Amino acid sequence: MSRIILSGGSNFRPDHTFDCGQCFRWDREEDGSYTGIAGRKIARIYGSDERIIIESPDRTADRVFWENYLDLNRDYGKIRDYLGKRDTVIREAMEFGRGIRLLNQDKWETLISFIISANNNIPRIKKNINMLAEMFGKPAGGFRGREFYELPEPEVLAQLTEKDLAPIRLGYRAPYLIKTAKMVADDGCCIREDRLRGYVGVGPKVASCISLFAFDNVDSFPIDTWVKQVMNKLYGIDKKDTEAMKKLAEDKFSPYGGIAQQYLFYFIREKS
DNA sequence: CGGCAGGCGGTTA
DNA sequence: TAACCGCCTGCC
Numbered sequence: 001m002s003r004i005i006l007s008g009g010s011n012f013r014p015d016h017t018f019d020c021g022q023c024f025r026w027d028r029e030e031d032g033s034y035t036g037i038a039g040r041k042i043a044r045i046y047g048s049d050e051r052i053i054i055e056s057p058d059r060t061a062d063r064v065f066w067e068n069y070l071d072l073n074r075d076y077g078k079i080r081d082y083l084g085k086r087d088t089v090i091r092e093a094m095e096f097g098r099g100i101r102l103l104n105q106d107k108w109e110t111l112i113s114f115i116i117s118a119n120n121n122i123p124r125i126k127k128n129i130n131m132l133a134e135m136f137g138k139p140a141g142g143f144r145g146r147e148f149y150e151l152p153e154p155e156v157l158a159q160l161t162e163k164d165l166a167p168i169r170l171g172y173r174a175p176y177l178i179k180t181a182k183m184v185a186d187d188g189c190c191i192r193e194d195r196l197r198g199y200v201g202v203g204p205k206v207a208s209c210i211s212l213f214a215f216d217n218v219d220s221f222p223i224d225t226w227v228k229q230v231m232n233k234l235y236g237i238d239k240k241d242t243e244a245m246k247k248l249a250e251d252k253f254s255p256y257g258g259i260a261q262q263y264l265f266y267f268i269r270e271k272s
Numbered sequence: 273c274g275g276c277a278g279g280c281g282g283t284t285a
Numbered sequence: 286t287a288a289c290c291g292c293c294t295g296c297c
Contacts, residue, residue, distance in 0.1 A: 115283095117281060117282085118283060119279095119280060119281085119283080120281075120282090120290095120292095121279090121281075121292085121293080122281075123292095123293090124292065124293085125281090169291060170290075170291090171289075171290025172283090172284090172291095173283095173290075174290085176283085200283090200284090202283085203282055203284080204282085205282060205283090206282070206283080209281090222281085224281040224282080225281060
């Protein structure tokens, strides 16, 4: 077991960061800390702002990895000032959700997680992903009385049949996963941003999420039902006019559309 | 209670 | 544009 302390300036809160819908493998504990797994690294994270504590079962926690994962090298104060000056709604949302950071997640993990997320809700998405890892992934070690598993590699998932996946109850998403795994495995497991839409089960919204969460594209602006609600209620845009939403995001939030999206998402969800 | 619509952080055909 | 798997919610 090891412990390191990192700093996120005055802008990190684990609750806001892990509960804004960008990740599915972290769980809140009684004491408000979060335990989970990213790739093959397990940790418990608590504290905030200048004092973020990472507890890990490893002999030494990987400082560089966690700093990058938690996006601690980006100046969120500067971004908040920049966006806040241009728009009052985002200013309020960023005050409300202060401490949200965009996680830098694994590409393969993000790809399959968001295929599963389609037309689905967070508790069920988490359950599906955990079961997938437990049934077909490598053990990653035990921590805090629990065993953790990596998600199965593309080659492993590519070999499975819909019958194998049946107990997970993925519904119509199961064939999407297998087909996408085959494509990725055939491609030497290289996932290219310019080909995201070519994977089965990846439409505009999911592609936009992967681009934002795994390819460091902070201007990517995923439009889901919650963002549509924000756009309708707070900006008066017609619920079906996604083009107008894209344009507003471009005008008001560029080049930080994705960061704005996270704060707006958290804002509307917590308020409703 | 118990059965049955309606909805869910979209994509496909 | 509707159908889609499965599960949870609210309604009657």
